[in-house]
Amino acid sequence: MIRVTFLGTSASRPTVGRNVSAVALQREGELFLFDCGEGTQRQMMRFGTGFALDHVFLSHLHADHYLGIIGLLRTMALQGRTERMHVYAPRGARATLEAAVALGGNQAPFPLEIRELAPGDGVDWYDFRIEAIPVRHGTSAVGYALREHPRKGRFDVEAARALGVPEGPLFGRLHAGEAVEFEGRTVEPHEVVGEPRPGRLVVYTGDTGPSDQVVRSARNADLLIHDATFGDGEAGRARDTFHSTAREAGEIAARAGAKRLALTHLSARYSADPRTLEREAREAFPGAEVAYDGLTISMGYPQEDEGT
Numbered sequence: 001m002i003r004v005t006f007l008g009t010s011a012s013r014p015t016v017g018r019n020v021s022a023v024a025l026q027r028e029g030e031l032f033l034f035d036c037g038e039g040t041q042r043q044m045m046r047f048g049t050g051f052a053l054d055h056v057f058l059s060h061l062h063a064d065h066y067l068g069i070i071g072l073l074r075t076m077a078l079q080g081r082t083e084r085m086h087v088y089a090p091r092g093a094r095a096t097l098e099a100a101v102a103l104g105g106n107q108a109p110f111p112l113e114i115r116e117l118a119p120g121d122g123v124d125w126y127d128f129r130i131e132a133i134p135v136r137h138g139t140s141a142v143g144y145a146l147r148e149h150p151r152k153g154r155f156d157v158e159a160a161r162a163l164g165v166p167e168g169p170l171f172g173r174l175h176a177g178e179a180v181e182f183e184g185r186t187v188e189p190h191e192v193v194g195e196p197r198p199g200r201l202v203v204y205t206g207d208t209g210p211s212d213q214v215v216r217s218a219r220n221a222d223l224l225i226h227d228a229t230f231g232d233g234e235a236g237r238a239r240d241t242f243h244s245t246a247r248e249a250g251e252i253a254a255r256a257g258a259k260r261l262a263l264t265h266l267s268a269r270y271s272a273d274p275r276t277l278e279r280e281a282r283e284a285f286p287g288a289e290v291a292y293d294g295l296t297i298s299m300g301y302p303q304e305d306e307g308t
Contacts, residue, residue: 002027002146002200002299004223006291007043009264011229011243012064014039015271018293020064021264023204023225024049025146032130034144034204035059040068041075047294051076055123057130058089059206060141061096069097070104077109084111088123090132090140091116117142119213128199133217135208138242143206145217148199151301152177160192200299203258207265209239210248218256222299225291226252228263231276246277250284261288262297 003026010018020037024044031049033040033056044051053076058066069087076085089097094114101112119142122131127149132142155175165171165187170180179188203218204225218224229243238245244252246263253261263274263281270277274290281288 002202002222004202004225004262004297004299005047005049006262006264006293006295007040007047007049008035008037009266009291009293009295010064010271011265011267013268015268018266018271019043020068021059021206022068023264025202027128027146030054032057032146035065035206036068036072037064038067039071041072043293044072047296051079051081054083054086055130056085056087057144058087058093058097059135059143059204060090060137060139061093062139062207065206066097067100070100073101073112074104081110084113086123087112087114088117088132089114090142091118092140133203133205134211134213135205136211136213136242137207137209141206141208143208143214143217144204145221146200146202148201150196150198153194153196156192156194160187163187163191165192197301200301202299207243209242210244210252214252215256218252218258221256221258221260223260223262223297224253224256224258225262225264227265228277228281228290229265229267231270232280234267246281246288246290247284250281250288253285253288258285260297261285262291262295263288264291266290 005024007022008019019039021035022037022040023034025032031053097114117132119132119134122129129147131145133145135143173180174189177189201221202223203221208227226249227244228246228249230238230245235245278290
């Protein structure tokens with residue numbers, strides 16, 4: 001299961017109902033944080049994500065996206081953390097982050113590793129990758145894509161039985177891609193295992209203007225989390241500040257063939273009543289939704305992919 005919790009959905013400054021940018025993503029029990037605006041550690045307490053966190057991915061170093069790292073590290077230190085923390089950010093971010101950590105008095109009792117990522121760089125786990133993607137924000141900035149590796153095809157139990165394969169260990173070997181021999185005959189994996197199934201894809205843009213590169217990065221995404229700072233009436237301001245309107249976010253999602261679109265980073269002028277943004281986005285991408293602090297989106301595998 002992938003579970004995305006929006007910890008902060010406001011642009012530039014917090015409002016009464018919305019904190020500044022942060023998104024928690026839990027995958028199979030492992031927690032990741034994308035951006036860390038001021039007060040993020042309190043939002044993590046409020047919405048129950050916990051602090052079992054080893055990896056923080058910062059999209060860029062505008063204050064509303066990273067200042068919370070100071071308080072977060074301090075909170076973890078006071079809780080007695082000893083495990084290494086990894087912080088990822090765009091090129092050129094290291095010196096500023098190191099200064100911020102020092103300013104906060106965070107000579108933490110645990111190792112802190114800061115790594116700069118350019119678009120295309122990423123961090124690999126055994127069955128997925130979190131990769132920096134290019135965005136348009138007029139400063140050193142990246143978005144992030146969590147891409148699962150393709151999964152094995154479904155094992156066709158009935159086909160295996162029809163071929164006379166004894167149930168048990170031979171089923172597992174075939175599903176692992178190994179040909180098996182029994183009773184003088186050989187059965188190949190392709191005879192009982194379907195085509196590989198795609199993994200899930202979640203894309204978080206951070207702050208960005210409309211970008212063809214985001215379209216490519218988000219192709220067929222299960223969830224696209226996109227900047228939607230302004231409505232149509234502020235399209236000029238969106239362009240000047242390298243942000244997107246809600247409609248532009250909808251157009252990007254439609255072009256990418258995304259399955260779901262969540263709008264975030266709302267200007268304070270829409271914070272209390274985002275219906276205008278949602279309506280404009282839905283004209284381009286039906287089903288678009290404006291995220292709010294505490295919204296949780298859960299994603300399993302498609303029902304037709306369930307089973308062996």
